[in-house]
Structure formats: structure tokens, C-alpha cells
Amino acid sequence: MYVAVKGGEKAIDQAHSWLDETRRGDTSLPELTVAQIREQMGLAVDRVMTEGSLYDPELAALALKQASGDAIEAIFLLRAYRTTLPRFLSSLPVETGRMAIRRRISAAYKDLPGGQVLGPTYDYTHRLLDFTLLANGERPAAEPSEETVEDCPRVLDFLNYEGLIESPSLKSGASGSSNSAEPADLTRQPLDYPADRDLRLQALARGDEGFLLALAYSTQRGYGRNHPFAGEIRQGEVAVEIAPEELGFPVVIGDIQVTECDMINQFIGTETEAPRFTRGYGLAFGNSERKALAMALVDRALRARELGEDVVSPAQDEEFVLSHCDNLDSSGFVSHLKLPHYVDFQSELVLLRRLRKEFEKRRSGNRTPPADTGSGTGKEEGQSTDNESPDTQERRETKRA
DSSP states (O other): OOOOOSSOOOHHHHHHHHHHHHOOOOTOOOOOOOOHHHHHHHHHHHHHHHHHHHOOOHHHHHHHTTTTTOOHHHHHHHHHHTSSSSOOOOOOOOOOOOOOOEEEOOOOOSTTTOOBOOOOOOOTSSOOOOHHTTTTOOOOOOOOOOOOOOOOHHHHHHHHHTTOOOOTTTTTTTTOOOOSOOOOOOTTTTOOOSHHHHHHHHHHHHSOOOHHHHHHHHTTTTTOOOOOOOEEEEEEEEEEOOOOTTOOOEEEEEEEEEEEEEEEEEEOOSSSSSSSSEEEEEEEEOOOOHHHHHHHHHHHHHTTTTOOOOOGGGOHHHHHHHOOOOHHHHHHHGGGGGGOOOOHHHHHHHHHHHHHHHHHHHHHHHHOOOOOOSSOOOOOOOOOOOOHHHHHHHHHHHHHH
């Protein structure tokens, strides 16, 4: 129960003004522009777009500026704006197999058609502070390469051709499948359990990267029976197509940058089916490789019941994962503790004081009186006390008789 806060409008306005002043910082320095954030803080922008469920680098950069770099606050702003947008129609499933590759690696195969394309990555840096950036130094531009990226077929297709990995399920909506069924929409209907894989993947895509990363780490430490191989990680641009009814054929409306991860996981088999590898899948906006990896691991862990495995760890518990992975839900529920709880606290305070009085009363009633020294205690010889044991009282009565 909350009580209304009256007379606080002026204080709130002053707090907003102070917040704007704090966000701006030293006015003697040039103000950070949205274009600078979009171009030079790309990884932060990509995370806000992914967890905000809206692909718009400029608006994501604006949200980061408004939130002073707080990613969760920026995600909140972007999702709130998203709710105001009209929905005209749905796009067709993006064909990531036709991606314009910027980065493509596989930890399962060393030599594969199309080769390993390292692309822009921190994987091979030394994690040492670059003080030339502190001095506003610019690195010399790399010479452009004349080599072109060859066609890059999916790595998992090689295993699928031999029957060594499960085929993408139409129901599950895994990578590479052409799902004919209408997928559920997490933004228009509440999450219910058990949830199909399409809803689970939507929730994971919007889920907090840190939470998913921790769960993914737990599956590799024995909490989920997961022994994964990064089958393929792709990053690049894919075309977004729509198919208006009046046209009857698909039309490309733009390109977006995505990161996709196909994870190869432990094999299973039954009495009627030969052992085979299983899949985990992750997809995120922009350059979000860590998020896609974690998402693929958790996706595979959540398929435990589907694959006949025992649910014994948190990452395999569908309700636990999906109910707590959204950072806005988590942040909102934790932050609501800052709201007035005056009535609740006063009721707890009254109850605590009453319990302490009852405790003191019981403790004082159970105290053993001091021994009789014969100096006059107000009790006659042979008079029993309430604290005497039954044996003592019996001996006293015998003595009196």
C-alpha cells in the first residue's frame, strides 16, 4: 500500500533539472553528440537495440545519451517509444544464409568452405589500455584488402547432410527453417508456461545479457549437462523483406546488421533413434556476439524436457529463466523498493514492538528467584515456589509431614 506524496512537484522539477545538469557534465567541454555515440559506441548501441526490441541505431544512441550511458535505462526508453509505433505488417523470416558476411568463425572445423573470417573483434587484443586514445591519437587506417568473401555455407548443414545432427524443427523455429506456422508474439500476449520455443527465443533475445551470460556459464560448469561447440558464429547484414498482399511478391525494405550463433551440443539417442548432436540457437541485433553465444547455450538448456532430459539446474528451468531474464522487469521490481512504504513499515514496527514486549514478559516470568539465605525473603519455611521441580516439592511435603 502506498500513500500519496503531496507537495513534491517542485522538488521533483528541481531533481530533473539537476539530472540534466549532471548528464551534461562540464560545460567547458564539447557536448557528446548522438552521431558520436552511434558511430563510436556501437556495441552499447547494439545492446540497447537488441534488448529494447527496436532496430534503430540513432534512437538507441539518443536513449544512451539521455540515460547518461545507463544501458538498462536506455533500453527502458527505447521500449517505451516502441509501444507508440503503429504496426503495419510483419516481415518475412530473414535469410541469414544469404548474409553479407563481416565476421564468420567456427570452433568445430578449422578448414571450411568460405574460410574463417575474423572481422572486427576483441578476441585477439592484449587487453592493455591504449593510452594513445587518451591523447586523442588516431591509429593509421588499415589498407583495404582486395580479397572478397566467398560463399559461406552453413557449418551445421554439413552435419545435417550426414544425419549427425538433428534437423531444424519447424515447430521450434530454429535457424534455417521456414516456419509455416504463425509465430507467437511476446509483445502482444503474456508469457505462459510451458512456452514454445519461439516464445522462449523471443524472451531470450530481449533478456539481460549479464543474466544470460551467468546462466550460460553455469551450464558449462555442470549445471545443465551441456558440452557445447561453437558450430558457427556469423555477423553481417541481412535483407528485411515484406510481402504486401496487393503485390503478391516480397520486397526488400532495408538491411539490418545481426549476429547469429549455431551451437553444437551433446548428442543424444534412444532405442529407436541413433545418437546425434543437438542444437542451440542465438540471434541478436548488431555486433552482439557474447549475447548470441549465451542465448544459444541457454536455448539448448531449456530444451531439456523436449529432449527427455531431467531438469536439475536453474538454466533448464523454463519458468525460472524466462520469469527473471528481462532486465526491465527485474529493475522495476527491485527499484520499486524506493517508493514510499510508510504504512507497511509502520505496521511492521508496531508488530515488532508488541512481539518484543511479549518476549520480555515471558523472559521475566521464567527467571529463577535467588536462593533463600535465611535473611528474610517473605516466605515461610516449607512454603513451595512456582519454580521448584516436582521432586523438590515432594521432599518438602514429606519433611512437613
